[in-house]
Amino acid sequence: xxxxxxxxxxxxxxxxxxxxxxxxxxxxxxxxxxxxxxxxxxxxxxxxxxxxxxxxxxxxxxxxxxxxxxxxxxxxxxxxxxxxxxxxxxxxxxxxxxxxxxxxxxxxxxxxxxxxxxxxxxxxxxxxxxxxxxxxxxxxxxxxxxxxxxxxxxxxxxxxxxxxxxxxxxxxxxxxxxxxxxxxxxxxxxxxxxxxxxxxxxxxxxxxxxxxxxxxxxxxxxxxxxxxxxxxxxxxxxxxxxxxxxxxxxxxxxxxxxxxxxxxxxxxxxxxxxxxxxxxxxxxxxxxxxxxxxxxxxxxxxxxxxxxxxxxxxxxxxxxxxxxxxxxxxxxxxxxxxxxxxxxxxxxxxxxxxxxxxxxxxxxxxxxxxxxxxxxxxxxxxxxxxxxxxxxxxxxxxxxxxxxxxxxxxxxxxxxxxxxxxxxxxxxxxxxxxxxxxxxxxxxxxxxxxxxxxxxxxxxxxxxxxxxxxxxxxxxxxxxxxxxxxxxxxxxxxxxxxxxxxxxxxxxxxxxxxxxxxxxxxxxxxxxxxxxx
Ligand SMILES: [Fe+2]
Numbered sequence: 299x300x301x302x303x304x305x306x307x308x309x310x311x312x313x314x315x316x317x318x319x320x321x322x323x324x325x326x327x328x329x330x331x332x333x334x335x336x337x338x339x340x341x342x343x344x345x346x347x348x349x350x351x352x353x354x355x356x357x358x359x360x361x362x363x364x365x366x367x368x369x370x371x372x373x374x375x376x377x378x379x380x381x382x383x384x385x386x387x388x389x390x391x392x393x394x395x396x397x398x399x400x401x402x403x404x405x406x407x408x409x410x411x412x413x414x415x416x417x418x419x420x421x422x423x424x425x426x427x428x429x430x431x432x433x434x435x436x437x438x439x440x441x442x443x444x445x446x447x448x449x450x451x452x453x454x455x456x457x458x459x460x461x462x463x464x465x466x467x468x469x470x471x472x473x474x475x476x477x478x479x480x481x482x483x484x485x486x487x488x489x490x491x492x493x494x495x496x497x498x499x500x501x502x503x504x505x506x507x508x509x510x511x512x513x514x515x516x517x518x519x520x521x522x523x524x525x526x527x528x529x530x531x532x533x534x535x536x537x538x539x540x541x542x543x544x545x546x547x548x549x550x551x552x553x554x555x556x557x558x559x560x561x562x563x564x565x566x567x568x569x570x571x572x573x574x575x576x577x578x579x580x581x582x583x584x585x586x587x588x589x590x591x592x593x594x595x596x597x598x599x600x601x602x603x604x605x606x607x608x609x610x611x612x613x614x615x616x617x618x619x620x621x622x623x624x625x626x627x628x629x630x631x632x633x634x635x636x637x638x639x640x641x642x643x644x645x646x647x648x649x650x651x652x653x654x655x656x657x658x659x660x661x662x663x664x665x666x667x668x669x670x671x672x673x674x675x676x677x678x679x680x681x682x683x684x685x686x687x688x689x690x691x692x693x694x695x696x697x698x699x700x701x702x703x704x705x706x707x708x709x710x711x712x713x714x715x716x717x718x719x720x721x722x723x724x725x726x727x728x729x730x731x732x733x734x735x736x737x738x739x740x741x742x743x744x745x746x747x748x749x750x751x752x753x754x755x756x757x758x759x760x761x762x763x764x765x766x767x768x769x770x771x772x773x774x775x776x777x778x779x780x781x782x783x784x785x786x787x788x789x790x791x792x793x794x795x796x797x798x799x800x801x802x803x804x805x806x807x808x809x810x811x812x813x814x815x816x817x818x819x820x821x822x823x824x825x826x827x828x829x830x831x
Pocket of ligand 1: 479518519520591626627628
């Protein structure tokens with residue numbers, strides 16, 4: 299019996315060794331942790347990234363499922379990225395047809411085939427709209443002896459990150475502009491595992507039909523220099539601009555880990571690129587937006603002003619008609635009225651011709667407190683709060699709309715089904731709905747004749763209001779009807795206005811939510827939600 303027992307143990311050991319061996323082969327024969335990156339023209343190129351084995355991308359515009367030999371095109375690995383123990387393979391596809399769905403599988407070196415995925419190239423036609431998600435800060439909370447010492451309200455910051463990722467899969471954006479701070483990457487953490495988790499969690503962004511969403515990335519302060527280059531194959535300098543939909547939008551990705559003034563390579567590149575796409579020039583895009591990780595003036599507790607960015611970037615934004623800036627880093631949420639730097643370059647002030655700033659990085663990262671809460675809110679900040687979220691931006695030639703999507707009731711959100719560029723949010727997504735309204739609309743004033751769009755950048759303040767609210771039109775108006783209604787539809791006041799600035803008396807108005815309806819001479823109407831305190 300004793301001998302038999304010994305043999306059994308040997309057999310078990312051999313079997314175990316064999317299984318471990320096979321498991322090892324299986325692990326490295328597989329590919330996984332798939333990503334898509336735009337590093338060049340998004341209408342005709344894309345980077346397919348993965349972890350695991352080397353392989354060949356088989357692709358085409360017809361869905362051949364996992365039958366890799368049926369795809370007409372193939373492309374091998376162009377580059378391998380190495381960071382934090384991860385070994386990333388990148389196939390840089392070129393010569394793609396704009397605004398076209400592509401299907402692909404990865405056939406690896408031991409003959410295994412991945413699942414079938416698909417992506418859509420962006421357009422080369424600025425008449426086509428585009429919709430994208432911008433947001434950042436998906437790192438976990440800091441822990442001591444396994445316990446969070448930062449505020450992760452759900453008990454686990456990574457759960458909220460995953461909810462945001464699932465929302466991506468349901469929204470089906472045309473791309474995701476991720477604004478830095480992926481993982482903790484600090485001395486006490488295991489950065490290999492953190493990136494492993496991040497890349498695994500990113501697979502939740504893949505829709506149920508295998509559609510994937512290309513990303514663009516900025517560097518956060520929790521990334522090492524060139525982490526994004528090695529993990530996603532963004533351009534090596536980690537600052538760049540992409541031309542979206544053939545001149546509809548020039549999107550700048552700035553690196554706030556470089557000093558905005560003394561990081562001269564970046565600054566000179568930025569100045570030059572803005573000049574190359576100057577307002578009024580032949581290559582002027584319809585829109586210019588920028589994003590970077592660290593907010594120029596943060597609403598998060600204790601962060602405040604980054605003077606170098608105010609001095610050396612904001613002036614360029616304003617000179618070159620950048621209309622929207624997406625920021626991150628301080629784990630609170632804000633959106634501003636159009637605003638500009640003040641005279642001393644120490645803060646912003648509302649200005650109808652200014653820039654809308656949105657942010658500041660709540661893709662699951664631990665929550666922070668507002669620096670200017672309640673009545674201390676900055677006058678140029680339209681709304682602020684603390685909740686997990688990202689922004690959904692839809693760009694047409696004549697207008698850009700911005701919505702803030704909360705990571706709430708994610709499982710109940712219906713997955714969009716369309717694949718056309720410029721889609722909308724699913725109807726039951728939870729959208730931030732503060733008193734000032736649930737959407738920011740920026741009109742493209744360079745396109746507009748005064749008669750068409752002169753009322754689309756009305757500055758309304760204060761809101762909430764007590765006795766009166768001021769409507770500041772972008773220019774003098776003529777015979778505009780301003781009506782104040784209660785939320786139940788009761789007309790509280792009605793006036794005909796022909797000025798640039800008009801004060802609405804609220805003393806006779808109903809308390810609570812009110813709506814100001816502004817009717818132009820041509821009959822077009824817009825409404826503004828007002829809270830009367
Ligand atoms: Fe950060």
